[in-house]
Amino acid sequence: MLKVEGLSRMFGGVEALAGLDLQVHDGSVLGLIGPNGSGKTTLFNVLTGVYPADSGHIYLRGKDVTNLKPQQIIRHGVARTFQNLRLYSRLTVFDNVWVAQHSLPDVGLRELILARRKPERARREAVSTMLDVTGLADHADQLAGGLPLALQRRLELARALIRSPDLLLLDEPAGGMTPAETADMADLIHHIATPNRTCIVIEHKMELLSSLCQRMCVLNFGRKIAEGNPQQVLDHPDVLEAYLGRSQSSA
Ligand SMILES: Nc1ncnc2c1ncn2[C@@H]1O[C@H](COP(=O)(O)OP(=O)(O)O)[C@@H](O)[C@H]1O
Numbered sequence: 001m002l003k004v005e006g007l008s009r010m011f012g013g014v015e016a017l018a019g020l021d022l023q024v025h026d027g028s029v030l031g032l033i034g035p036n037g038s039g040k041t042t043l044f045n046v047l048t049g050v051y052p053a054d055s056g057h058i059y060l061r062g063k064d065v066t067n068l069k070p071q072q073i074i075r076h077g078v079a080r081t082f083q084n085l086r087l088y089s090r091l092t093v094f095d096n097v098w099v100a101q102h103s104l105p106d107v108g109l110r111e112l113i114l115a116r117r118k119p120e121r122a123r124r125e126a127v128s129t130m131l132d133v134t135g136l137a138d139h140a141d142q143l144a145g146g147l148p149l150a151l152q153r154r155l156e157l158a159r160a161l162i163r164s165p166d167l168l169l170l171d172e173p174a175g176g177m178t179p180a181e182t183a184d185m186a187d188l189i190h191h192i193a194t195p196n197r198t199c200i201v202i203e204h205k206m207e208l209l210s211s212l213c214q215r216m217c218v219l220n221f222g223r224k225i226a227e228g229n230p231q232q233v234l235d236h237p238d239v240l241e242a243y244l245g246r247s248q249s250s251a
């Protein structure tokens with residue numbers, strides 16, 4: 001589904017991504033971890049066209065999509081959520097999802113015409129269904145900005161899922177949540193986000209990752225330092241070192 005080869009991106013003197021290689025198989029869930037500043041969010045930003053890569057390649061289903069614009073990447077069936085939430089705080093919960101659905105790019109003339117004929121009622125129902133499954137139905141008319149963080153993160157997920165992406169990128173979906181909220185979010189992702197979809201999940205919370213992922217990848221200084229099933233990765237000596245901040249000084 002996704003293949004990343006030698007992906008690099010500098011910011012000033014910082015190598016946010018330093019020749020990263022990564023593969024994610026169709027229908028699988030990859031957990032992405034690494035210390036703060038290791039390049040996880042930058043990977044999502046380069047994958048979704050927010051920042052161009054300095055070098056390297058990104059292939060989606062074998063197609064080279066390196067350095068396409070964000071709208072073009074969306075058209076390839078990629079959606080994401082943001083670590084720093086990007087909701088329309090002065091729109092209602094319903095309208096946030098509605099807007100995400102309407103900015104769906106229409107692929108080609110045929111789809112464009114079909115989309116125009118599609119009754120608005122069907123679109124409204126799609127939004128209502130999404131609010132139901134994400135547990136937001138009771139909050140449909142509230143302003144997004146007034147929601148507690150846990151519900152704002154659910155809303156971000158709803159906005160990404162309404163586009164029915166083939167590849168879903170979740171950037172710290174349980175960031176700032178209590179353990180109970182985190183468990184609810186893990187459940188929600190497991191039931192509505194990962195089935196029949198390829199996902200990459202960035203998260204520091206192992207209880208969330210180990211319940212969702214078959215495979216985990218660890219970044220440090222923009223490089224992959226370990227990969228494998230959750231237990232293999234957590235037992236890897238380089239991973240422990242990375243988290244203790246000694247990886248540069250050790251041989
Ligand atoms: N837009 C940017 N401008 C300057 N530096 C950036 C930018 N985005 C990321 N960086 C830097 O790149 C490195 C990786 O950041 P990031 O990908 O956000 O890490 P992570 O998500 O793993 O915590 C950090 O050193 C960060 O400061």
Ligand SMILES: [Mg+2]
Nearest residue numbers: 040041042083
């Ligand atoms: Mg980040």
